[in-house]
Amino acid sequence: MKRRQFVKASLVGAAATSTVGITAPVIAQDVRKWKLVTAWPKNLPGPGVAAQMLADRITALSGGRIEVKLYAAGELVPGQGVFDAVSEGTAELYHAVPAYWGSKSKGILLFGSQPFGLRADEQFGWLAHGGGQELYDEMYGRFDIKPFLCGNSGPQWAGWFREEINSAEDLKGLKYRTTGLASEMATKLGMAAQAMGGGDMFQALQTGALDAGEFIGPWTDSALGFYQVAKNYYWPGVGEPASAEECGVNAEVYNELPEDLKQVVDFACQSLYNPVWTEYTTKHAQSLQTMVAEHGVQVRRLPEDVITAMGAAAAEVIDELRQDDDELVKRITESYLAYRDLVGGYMSYADNGQMNARAAVMGY
Template sequence: MKRRDFFKASGAAAAGVAAAGFATPAIAQGVQQWKMVTAWPKNLPGPGVAAQMLADRITALSGGKLEVTLYAAGELVPGRGVFDAVSEGTAELYHAVPAYWGSKSKGILLFGSQPFGLRADEQVGWLTHGGGQALYDEMYGRFNLKPFLCGNSGPQWAGWFRDEIKSVEDLKGLRFRTTGLASEMCAKLGMAVQAMGGRDMFQAMQSGALDAGEFIGPWTDSALGFYQIAQNYYWPGVGEPSSAEECAVNKEAFDALEPSLQQAVEAACKSLYNDVWTEYTTKHALALEQLVAEKGVQVKMLPEDVIVAMGNAAGEVMTELREDSDALVKQIVESFLAYRASISNYMVYADNGQMNARALDYKY
């Protein structure tokens, strides 16, 4: 898909989207018609594709009793307006990432990604088996939402840089696009952090308003064309070792569903997590090969002292979160840190051991 195909304007963002109360969904012969709003351009490789998969899967698993129509960013509400639109009842559900909602509560950010935090499998493990889902529900319940994880990008990249990064000093004053807790980590290193969508990042880098930025990974990034502006593609993306995608449903609408339809929505989200994650991983690998072979992209590892400095900055961010005045935020942070510590100790023997063994020099 060419970048311009999903850069096309999809209609002016609706003004005054806030609704006084939840709008009763259209019902015809037992069929409820639900609106899904998303933070993405339609069919953007990665999240835009995943959003459509989710809409289709909810419709299918409900036996057609819930017909979900997807509205891309700007078609019904702006991409960054989907949280409020669903909270207020303008639409029944949204597809986005928790990293966009830090202005609501910093506790929300941990459900999506954490600097030097959880991988995709560990993230869903925390929610499913480590007590995270109850905290996720409690936090989003404050905003009249019922949340579910429904996908993950896997490890994100450190980003696209015009100039080579040789030391921590090279980061100071760098105008850089990122989101979530990674923004706070980068700011502590003297970076001038800006949050924006993928196409806005392209335009800002093209105009010179940004020096560098990260979005997702090779599959999505190549579709957005960042390689046309910056050729230095850095890893590892320690700011987001994974990035969970979420579906949040208006809680009043969800509670009004019969139990079988509630189960259909939940099953659609949970069943999509691995499908989305493995598609990202597979297509990231293929896209990276093409970026290097066909686009001249230079893949570079961040210097070790830069990674260590980022780790120290991330530690400061977590310390501050542990001291948050909101008791629920503190609970979320402590739950995350406890799970991270436990799973990190085990992974030394499990996945880390396997990957280290696979990297040894032998004939295979």
């Protein structure tokens, strides 16, 4: 090689090397490292698993431009502190359920579950097609949070009871773990409603500090071992016909994202809703079979007068929301009721009709 050609080639190579040296740190600096705080123990069957799925999906769909690291309840902040942590910017996002934030506003509770209210598919339908997302954004915007639904546990159970329930009178004075609007319904029935985590609920049932309690459903409940301390497992869980799981993102962090990464976060949440819900449904069914067959769990239906009393109490709860001093709470409530009545009327022909017909011929 002639000297002039060698020198030219060397300069080109040096320039290329220099470009790599400059570009690599710029790319690295473009990576956003997000902390996801959760209300759950790490990998708790159900919500803990779903939270990890959310972290992994945002990271994958962003091509690594957002790296999400999950912190279980208590690792960075307490489980009940994740909303405030994201609101204040201590963490970029959280995974929890709206039922935990009633102290912020009772209007928030309607986005998670409602006694005798929306099923999992209807809950998503209200937000996506019935005007619910705009109200969801408006309410959480007060706390500098951008909210998304990202899963659902499906129908929850009335829960674990140390003693059998024969009438609505038996509920009075009962120390009962529940959350959200179901807690207000229980209080109106004369129950002593208490909020606590799953581990604390187990200990309270074991010691008698609780008489009964509901957490989620067979998959999660069996993992927490409630069948070891209470054998009576009651349905239907009319307090929470479905319980939506949510992702809350710090609004400033979200608004600073380029448009494509905003779409990544949005799609990551939406794309998980159905897989999370159907995994719950499948594993609830499997876990219930195991608990009955291997652990002596007694599956019992709530007496009709109990369900009737719960319905009357739920109506009072909703009526109070309609009369709330907060104009936004009123608008959320009216929007929810309008959508419930719309799809409820249709479901009497559609899903309800199909389920009743299927039940009539099961076993063919």
